[in-house]
Amino acid sequence: MKLNGKIAVVTGAASGMGKAIAELFAAEGAKVVVSDLNLEQAGKVVEGIESRGGVAIAITANVAVEEDVQRLIDSTVSRFGTVDILVNNAGIMDNFVPAGDMTDALWDKVFAVNTTGPMRTIRKTLPIFMEKKAGVIVNIASAGGLFGSRAGAAYTASKHAVVGLTKNVGFQYATLGIRCNAIAPGAVETNIGSTLTAVNPFGMERAQVGMGINPGLGKPEDIAKVALFLASDESSFINGTTITADAGWTAY
Ligand code: NAD
Numbered sequence: 001m002k003l004n005g006k007i008a009v010v011t012g013a014a015s016g017m018g019k020a021i022a023e024l025f026a027a028e029g030a031k032v033v034v035s036d037l038n039l040e041q042a043g044k045v046v047e048g049i050e051s052r053g054g055v056a057i058a059i060t061a062n063v064a065v066e067e068d069v070q071r072l073i074d075s076t077v078s079r080f081g082t083v084d085i086l087v088n089n090a091g092i093m094d095n096f097v098p099a100g101d102m103t104d105a106l107w108d109k110v111f112a113v114n115t116t117g118p119m120r121t122i123r124k125t126l127p128i129f130m131e132k133k134a135g136v137i138v139n140i141a142s143a144g145g146l147f148g149s150r151a152g153a154a155y156t157a158s159k160h161a162v163v164g165l166t167k168n169v170g171f172q173y174a175t176l177g178i179r180c181n182a183i184a185p186g187a188v189e190t191n192i193g194s195t196l197t198a199v200n201p202f203g204m205e206r207a208q209v210g211m212g213i214n215p216g217l218g219k220p221e222d223i224a225k226v227a228l229f230l231a232s233d234e235s236s237f238i239n240g241t242t243i244t245a246d247a248g249w250t251a252y
Helices: 016-027 039-051 066-080 104-132 153-172 201-213 220-231
Strands: 007-010 031-036 055-060 085-088 135-140 178-185 242-245
Touching: 007 016, 007 066, 016 031, 016 039, 016 055, 016 085, 016 220, 031 039, 031 066, 039 055, 055 066, 066 104, 085 104, 085 220, 104 135, 104 153, 104 178, 135 153, 135 220, 153 178, 178 220, 220 242
Parallel strands: 007 031, 007 085, 031 055, 085 135, 135 178, 178 242
Antiparallel strands: none
């Protein structure tokens, strides 16, 4: 087992990629904190893990709220003693709103979850990692974090910021035994479409231009396998970078 005895915190783990990551990490021997806004669904993920002999707990937390992040990591430490792996997966879409139609409220909301959330969890977890000179961070960015029109302006900018945060943390804490990498998934079949409430027709049309060259949709499990690689010692020399997992979509 690749994560035997490791303590892993996964945000947004009640659904989609976060759920698949929590399940795979537990199957690989990690004790997993399944964290999400949605405690009921998180509890179901925990039940599934336990039914297969794994160890997991559910903790409700909104990554955009500092007190929630404090409680998430503090509760993890009181229950399991430490944190070894932090997966920043929680994220929301932006209704494909282009810059000309952007509202401050939408911009702030998307950044609060997609960018400030990972900063908050990283800030809270780094002292634990620094004390033991070990720790791994995996951020779920997006093809939209590397390219210009996979989503609206806020999502695109927020995920580019995650890629930058990944590089910064990866380099600056490298000599302290800490690694920080990101995954840039292409289009993956999850429930993220449920966060699309009032799609902007212009922005959507501009974002869809490249869909015709997308070789295929991914499954959450495809991304979980990359997260496992980045969380395990198999990637010990990989730090501060972003791995694209998109069937080749962005290679065109
Ligand atoms: P999903 O909607 O299936 O799952 C996201 C989970 O995050 C949900 O359970 C939701 O309740 C939770 N969540 C949302 N806001 C939260 C908050 N503020 N605090 C805590 N939890 C919160 O979506 P998914 O596609 O699995 O998304 C996971 C990550 O992958 C996101 O960061 C997303 O931007 C990224 N991503 C998705 C795709 C895709 O095609 N699905 C592509 C690239 C990147």
